[in-house]
Amino acid sequence: MAVLTTTVPRLETGRGTRSVRRIKDNLTAYAFLAGGLICFGLFSWYPAVRALMLAFQQSNSVDxxxxxxxxNFRLLFEDPEFGAAWRNTFAFTALALVIGFAVPFALAVLLNELRHAKTFFRIAVYLPVMIPPVVTALLWKWFYDPGPGLFNEVLRFLHLPTSNWTNSTSTALVSLVLVATWANLGGTVLIYLAALQGIPGELYEAAELDGASLWQRIRHVTIPQTRFVMLMLLLLQIVATMQVFTEPYIMTGGGPEDATITVLYLIYKYAFVYLDYGSACALSAMLLVLLGAFSAVYLRLTREST
Structure with a gap:
C-alpha cells in the first residue's frame, strides 16, 4: 500500500507538468502567429469584406x-462598357492561353535540350520578369508607336507595310497579349524547366531505344510527366489574365473604341474616374465569384482526372 500511495501522486504530477508544458508551447506558437494573422486580417480579409458590403451600397466616398x-448591379448591366469589358477580357484570356501557354513550354523544352550556354539563355529568358510592369508597358508602347516606333522602323527598313498596332481595333488586343506574354514568360519557363529536370532519364533512354522521335518523346514522356505542373500553371494563367490591367491602362487607355477595355480597367474607371465605389465593388464581386467558381470546378475536375 505504501508503494501505491507514493506512485499515484507522481503520475498525476507528471501528467500535469506535461499538460502545462503543452499549453505553454501552444501559447508561444499562437503568439508568433498572432502578428501574421492580424496583418492578414487587416490587409486582406477586412478590405475584401468591406468591398463586398460596398457592392450593395451607393457611395461617393468610403465614409x-x-x-x-x-x-449597382443593374447600373452595370445598363453600361455599354460592361459588355465590352467582359468580351475583351475573355478574348484576352483566350489569346493569352494560345500564345502564352504553348510558347513557354516549347522554350523550356528547347532550353532543357541545350548543352552549352545554358545559364546565359536562362538569364536572357528570365530578364523581362525583373523589369517593372510599368516600365515594360512604356517600353512596348514606344515599340508600337505608329510613327517612329521600333517595329514600324524595322518594317520600313524591310520595305514592308507598317501597322497601327495599338491604335487599330483589329490589332490592339493582340498587341497587348504579346506584351503580357513577353513580360511573364521567364517565370513560367523556369517552372517548366524544374519539372523537366525532374523527369527520370531512363524514360527518355527507353524511348530512344524504341526508336521514338523527338516529338514522340515529348508527347509520350515529357507531357505526361509534367501534366500536373501544366494544369496548375493553366489555372494560374487564366486567373492572372482575367485580371489584366497594366497594359491597357498604360498603353491604350482602354481604346481604341473600347477595343482593349477590360474588367479590371473598368473597375478602376468606376472607382477613380466616376468616383462610384459601389459599382466598382459590385463589378469586383462579380469577377471574384466568376474566378472562384471556375477555380473550384477546375480543381474538382483535375482532381478526378488524376
Missing amino acids: EATWVGLD
Whole structure:
C-alpha cells in the first residue's frame, strides 16, 4: 500500500507538468502567429469584406454610404462598357492561353535540350520578369508607336507595310497579349524547366531505344510527366489574365473604341474616374465569384482526372 500511495501522486504530477508544458508551447506558437494573422486580417480579409458590403451600397466616398440593394448591379448591366469589358477580357484570356501557354513550354523544352550556354539563355529568358510592369508597358508602347516606333522602323527598313498596332481595333488586343506574354514568360519557363529536370532519364533512354522521335518523346514522356505542373500553371494563367490591367491602362487607355477595355480597367474607371465605389465593388464581386467558381470546378475536375 505504501508503494501505491507514493506512485499515484507522481503520475498525476507528471501528467500535469506535461499538460502545462503543452499549453505553454501552444501559447508561444499562437503568439508568433498572432502578428501574421492580424496583418492578414487587416490587409486582406477586412478590405475584401468591406468591398463586398460596398457592392450593395451607393457611395461617393468610403465614409458615407447608403444601402441600395442590387441597384449597382443593374447600373452595370445598363453600361455599354460592361459588355465590352467582359468580351475583351475573355478574348484576352483566350489569346493569352494560345500564345502564352504553348510558347513557354516549347522554350523550356528547347532550353532543357541545350548543352552549352545554358545559364546565359536562362538569364536572357528570365530578364523581362525583373523589369517593372510599368516600365515594360512604356517600353512596348514606344515599340508600337505608329510613327517612329521600333517595329514600324524595322518594317520600313524591310520595305514592308507598317501597322497601327495599338491604335487599330483589329490589332490592339493582340498587341497587348504579346506584351503580357513577353513580360511573364521567364517565370513560367523556369517552372517548366524544374519539372523537366525532374523527369527520370531512363524514360527518355527507353524511348530512344524504341526508336521514338523527338516529338514522340515529348508527347509520350515529357507531357505526361509534367501534366500536373501544366494544369496548375493553366489555372494560374487564366486567373492572372482575367485580371489584366497594366497594359491597357498604360498603353491604350482602354481604346481604341473600347477595343482593349477590360474588367479590371473598368473597375478602376468606376472607382477613380466616376468616383462610384459601389459599382466598382459590385463589378469586383462579380469577377471574384466568376474566378472562384471556375477555380473550384477546375480543381474538382483535375482532381478526378488524376
